[in-house]
Amino acid sequence: MTALLEVRDLEVTFRVGPMLSRRDIKGVAGVSFDVSPGETFALVGESGSGKTTLARAINGLQGISAGSVSFDGQRIDGLSTGAMKPMRKVMSMMFQDPVGSLSPRMTVGDLVTEPFRIHGVSVDFRAETERLLNLVGLNETFADRFPHQLSGGQARRVGVARAIALNPRLIIADEPTAGLDVSVQGEVLNLLNDLRERLGLAMVIITHNLHVVHHIADRMAVMYLGRFVETGDCEQIFDAPAHPYTAALLSANPEPDPDKARNRISLPAEVPSLLARPKGCEFHTRCPWASDRCSRDAPPVVDKDARKIACHYPLQPGARPPVAEATP
Amino acid sequence: MTVLSITDLNVFFSTEGGDLHALRDVSFDVPERRIVGIVGESGCGKSTLINAILGLLADNGRVGGGGIHFEGHDLTRLGPKEMQALRGPRIATVFQDPMGALNPVVSVGAQMRNIQYRSGLSRSEKDAKSVAILQKVRIPDAGAALARYPHEFSGGMKQRIAIAMALLMEPALLIADEPTTALDATLEVATIELLKELQQDIGCSVLFISHHLGVIAELCDDVVVMYAGEVVERGTTRQVFNNPGHPYAARLLECDPARQSERVRLLPTIPGEIPDLRHRPEGCIFAPRCDRRAPACEARQSELPLQTGHMARCALAEARS
Numbered sequence: 166m167t168a169l170l171e172v173r174d175l176e177v178t179f180r181v182g183p184m185l186s187r188r189d190i191k192g193v194a195g196v197s198f199d200v201s202p203g204e205t206f207a208l209v210g211e212s213g214s215g216k217t218t219l220a221r222a223i224n225g226l227q228g229i230s231a232g233s234v235s236f237d238g239q240r241i242d243g244l245s246t247g248a249m250k251p252m253r254k255v256m257s258m259m260f261q262d263p264v265g266s267l268s269p270r271m272t273v274g275d276l277v278t279e280p281f282r283i284h285g286v287s288v289d290f291r292a293e294t295e296r297l298l299n300l301v302g303l304n305e306t307f308a309d310r311f312p313h314q315l316s317g318g319q320a321r322r323v324g325v326a327r328a329i330a331l332n333p334r335l336i337i338a339d340e341p342t343a344g345l346d347v348s349v350q351g352e353v354l355n356l357l358n359d360l361r362e363r364l365g366l367a368m369v370i371i372t373h374n375l376h377v378v379h380h381i382a383d384r385m386a387v388m389y390l391g392r393f394v395e396t397g398d399c400e401q402i403f404d405a406p407a408h409p410y411t412a413a414l415l416s417a418n419p420e421p422d423p424d425k426a427r428n429r430i431s432l433p434a435e436v437p438s439l440l441a442r443p444k445g446c447e448f449h450t451r452c453p454w455a456s457d458r459c460s461r462d463a464p465p466v467v468d469k470d471a472r473k474i475a476c477h478y479p480l481q482p483g484a485r486p487p488v489a490e491a492t493p
Numbered sequence: 494m495t496v497l498s499i500t501d502l503n504v505f506f507s508t509e510g511g512d513l514h515a516l517r518d519v520s521f522d523v524p525e526r527r528i529v530g531i532v533g534e535s536g537c538g539k540s541t542l543i544n545a546i547l548g549l550l551a552d553n554g555r556v557g558g559g560g561i562h563f564e565g566h567d568l569t570r571l572g573p574k575e576m577q578a579l580r581g582p583r584i585a586t587v588f589q590d591p592m593g594a595l596n597p598v599v600s601v602g603a604q605m606r607n608i609q610y611r612s613g614l615s616r617s618e619k620d621a622k623s624v625a626i627l628q629k630v631r632i633p634d635a636g637a638a639l640a641r642y643p644h645e646f647s648g649g650m651k652q653r654i655a656i657a658m659a660l661l662m663e664p665a666l667l668i669a670d671e672p673t674t675a676l677d678a679t680l681e682v683a684t685i686e687l688l689k690e691l692q693q694d695i696g697c698s699v700l701f702i703s704h705h706l707g708v709i710a711e712l713c714d715d716v717v718v719m720y721a722g723e724v725v726e727r728g729t730t731r732q733v734f735n736n737p738g739h740p741y742a743a744r745l746l747e748c749d750p751a752r753q754s755e756r757v758r759l760l761p762t763i764p765g766e767i768p769d770l771r772h773r774p775e776g777c778i779f780a781p782r783c784d785r786r787a788p789a790c791e792a793r794q795s796e797l798p799l800q801t802g803h804m805a806r807c808a809l810a811e812a813r814s
Contacts, residue, residue, distance in 0.1 A: 211677040212648065302659030317535060346534035346704050347748040351760035358758055376751040380760060396796045400756065417678040419685070420751050423730045427711070432679055435633070436647070 167238065168199035169367045170223070170256075170335055175232035177215075177222050177391075181440070190439040192218040195232065203333065205361065205368045207378040208389030209414065211436060217261065219388070220337050222256050223274040224371070225249045236335070254284050257328040259319065259338040263320035267312040273298070273323055274308030297326040301356060317349065319350035325353065329360055335368045341382050342377060354381055370430045375418045376464045378401050387411045390439065397472030405482035406475045412484070430486050453486030454478060477487040496561075496666050496698040497523040497546070502569075503558035504538075504545050504722075513770045515541045515554070516722045517778075520796075522668065528692060528699040530713030530730070532706060536767050538722040539702050541670055545569075546700075547584065548576035563664060581608070585659035588672040591651035591788070594658065595643040601627075601654060602639025607695070608661050629694070630657045630687060649680040656688065670702045685712050691774050706749045710734055715802075718742045721767050721778045724796075728803030737795075738805030741779045777807065785809055 184375040188251050200206045208216045221227035223234055225244060234242040241252050243361045257280075260266035266332040267276055274294045281288050294308050312320060321341065328336050341357065342350040357380055360366055377408060378385055378399060386396040387410060395408040407414040413430040432451045443450050449459040456478070462479045500697070504516040515536050523529045529711045531539050544550050546561055548568060561568040564583065570810035580586075588594060596604055605623035606616065614622070620639060622740070630653040632646075643651055652672060659667055673681040685708060692699050703709055709716060709730070716733045718726040718741070726739040737743040744763050746752060753760075765782035768774060774781070780790040789808035799812055 211679065234634050334812065347706065347750075348534065348761075348763040351748050351750070351762040354760055355762065369710065374750075375678065376749070380750050380756055414678055417682045417750070419678070419682060419711050421706035421710045421734060421746065421749050422752075423710045424530065425710075429682065431575065431683070 167201075169237060170200040170369070171224065171233075171235040171238075172199075173197050173233045173235075173467055174221060174235065175219070176230045177218050177227055178230040188440065189410065191391055192439070192447075192460065193222060193229075196386070196388075196391075196392070196393050197232075198386055200335070200367045200369060202367050203361065203365045203384045204384065205358075207382035207385040208371045208388060209373060209375060209378055209385060211373070213436060213439075214388040215391040216388055217339055218391075220258070220369065220371055224256060224337060225252070226258075229475060231290060250284070254280075254331045255333050257331070257333040258334045259324050259328045259336060259341055261339040261343065263317055263324050264312055264315070265319060267323060269312050271311075272308060273303075273310050273312075273315070276312075276323055277326045277330060279318075280327060284331060286331065293330070297330055300309065300329070300360075301326045301482075313446060316362045318345055320355070321345065321349075321353050322356070324325070325356060329364075329366075332364065333366070335367045335369070339371045340373075341370060342372070342374065350377070375415060387414065390437065390442060392447070392475065394448065394475045395472065397470075401470070401472065405480075407469065407479040408448075408476045409454050409480060409486075410448050412480055413453075428485070446475075448476075454480070454484075494525040494778075495807045496520045496525050497700070498560075499546075500562070502542075502545065502561060503557045504541055504550065504554060505557045506554045506806065508553065508771065511771050514722065514773050515770060516545065519559070519722075519724050521717050521724060521727050523700055524663070524715075525698055526692075526696055527714040528689070528701055528712055529715045530703060530709040530716060531700065531702045531719060532709055533719035534704065534745075534767070536721075537710055537719040539719060540670070541722070542719075543586075543670055543700075544703065546668065547580060547586070548569045548573070579697075582611070582662045583662075583664050584666045584668065585662070585664040585791065587652075587656050587659045587669045587672045588785070589674050591644065591648070591655040594655040595651060595705050597643055600642055601646075605639070605658060605661060608658055612662075621682050623657075626657045626661055627654070629691060630654065632657075633790075634653065649676055649684065652676065652684060653687065656684075656691065660691055660695055660697070664697055667697055667699045669699060671703075671704070673708060674703070676706065679709040681708065682711075706734075706746065707751055718745070722770060723772075723778050723806065725779065726803075726805045726808070728800070732800060732803040736799075736803075738799045738803065738810040739779075739807045740785050740809075742805070779807075 174195050174197055176195050178189045179192050180187055181190055182188050206304055210216055222229050229242050277297045278290045278293055295305050303322055342353055382399045385399045386393045389410050395411045406415055413432050416430045437450055445461045446459040446464050450457040458477055464475050466473050466475045500520050502516055502519040506513040506515055546608045556569045557701055606619045624635045627638055632638050633699055673684050712728050715728050717724055720741045726742045748761050750760055776792055777790040777794045780786050794806045796806050797810050798804055
């Protein structure tokens with residue numbers, strides 16, 4: 166099957182620091198992945214790991230310094246704003262802040278039909294408003310409200326309505342459920358999933374809620390300091406994480422069960438700065454399994470059972486950190 | 494011993510559409526040296542409750558009955574001056590956004606000295622105390638950290654500094670409102686563990702507000718479940734999580750994707766919306782969304798004891814032996 170979205174060796178560089186000691190840092194340092202039609206791909210990682218930058222780079226909102234992005238076989242990186250415009254019709258974005266991404270001066274009705282106006286699609290605005298609001302589970306009376314009159318969950322739904330207005334083929338959703346209550350979170354995710362099934366949408370979902378990833382994503386990538394440390398099938402990764410960072414992330418997931426034994430892999434809290442990337446494997450400063458080799462040589466990305474892992478010593482299922490076992 | 498005791502608290506807001514009954518008959522205790530969690534969806538009155546405790550209700554809000562008892566005072570009757578003397582030294586707070594608690598243009602050390610202005614200690618003694626607590630919250634090189642400014646720290650470190658500042662005066666009660674929501678899983682867990690450790694060190698009580706059920710389960714001794722401004726269930730964390738008595742509490746727990754061990758594409762939800770609090774139904778507040786609705790739900794619900802210390806505001810809840 167041909168991929169809908171193809172990202173190859175993508176890099177994003179930022180220039181930081183005062184004029185005389187200006188330096189480049191890599192927010193995204195060479196990532197590659199594919200997303201097929203109808204597939205949900207999840208990006209997970211700590212804040213500052215480059216998830217949002219990667220999403221913006223795919224959508225052309227952020228210039229890239231190396232690599233390529235192709236949509237439906239066509240290169241879309243480096244397109245001018247004008248040339249990118251038709252692409253945004255088929256590739257829409259849901260931003261992180263639900264209320265902040267809606268203009269406070271526009272009504273919900275205007276907001277959900279704004280994509281049609283921007284792309285010069287002539288439709289019956291009244292009918293489209295009704296159709297889209299129904300699709301996301303809001304009734305027509307919402308059309309006259311302003312964003313400040315909406316709750317977080319309702320604003321999120323308006324964001325979804327805007328994202329699907331033009332029947333895109335790919336939605337990039339940045340933290341689509343951050344700050345929502347569990348039942349509302351379920352509604353928004355069910356809605357996206359339903360649209361994915363009915364319209365054959367592909368989705369890239371950025372989140373740090375791993376429970377959500379487990380339920381809705383097909384494949385996932387774990388990001389650390391702008392690189393993918395592990396990519397592969399969601400269920401496989403949840404069953405047996407191979408990269409120590411993935412294992413630590415999964416074990417850190419608080420579960421709503423007071424009696425659950427918590428076999429946690431604790432990491433030193435401090436994430437290295439992008440200005441001073443560690444030598445060798447970039448995770449070795451926090452890795453409980455790290456050896457001399459890890460601080461010397463950067464691990465290559467290896468393919469193993471349809472997974473891509475950047476680690477010298479991929480974990481066996483159920484592995485526990487050596488240090489934790491020594492201390493009772 | 495009870496540090497904070499809330500009895501039949503009612504809070505109203507006057508709005509254009511009439512009086513909004515934001516909290517109705519809220520009662521619960523925060524015992525000494527325990528961590529009490531409050532869970533509920535947004536709009537359930539968690540923030541109103543904190544503001545009522547702190548005496549910081551908005552101008553259109555008022556307490557209409559009930560009491561908040563803390564260290565021999567009824568906080569609903571104290572004037573602004575007396576409340577101000579309690580806030581900080583006796584009741585400290587940590588919020589979701591640490592930058593709201595830190596002044597960006599004053600060094601961390603100076604801010605921590607300012608907090609101790611009534612301690613009577615010398616400057617160097619104050620600094621020594623600040624360094625000690627910064628070390629406790631695992632700020633690397635705590636001595637040098639005093640001279641640094643908030644923006645020089647990462648998000649997780651800022652939140653830990655905010656926690657250190659809140660606990661600097663060893664308050665009797667710490668109110669933590671979603672302190673880990675903005676953090677990632679690994680940092681979230683580290684922050685919870687730290688909070689637990691400090692709480693035991695200082696011997697204070699904590700009122701912890703969150704909508705993250707996993708965090709509540711891990712951190713809290715007791716849980717209060719709120720819905721639309723009412724306490725629908727309270728008990729120890731084990732009682733509520735393992736054996737919820739109120740249908741809302743049960744549904745809320747079911748909705749957490751973390752509770753589904755099998756992978757499901759369709760996540761459970763609670764159909765319906767929170768009722769308009771300007772027209773509060775007389776009977777059970779959850780009845781319109783409840784799938785176990787019965788004639789008994791038409792009447793005003795009182796709290797039924799299920800077990801020692803475990804209560805549910807539901808006519809259908811049954812006592813357990």
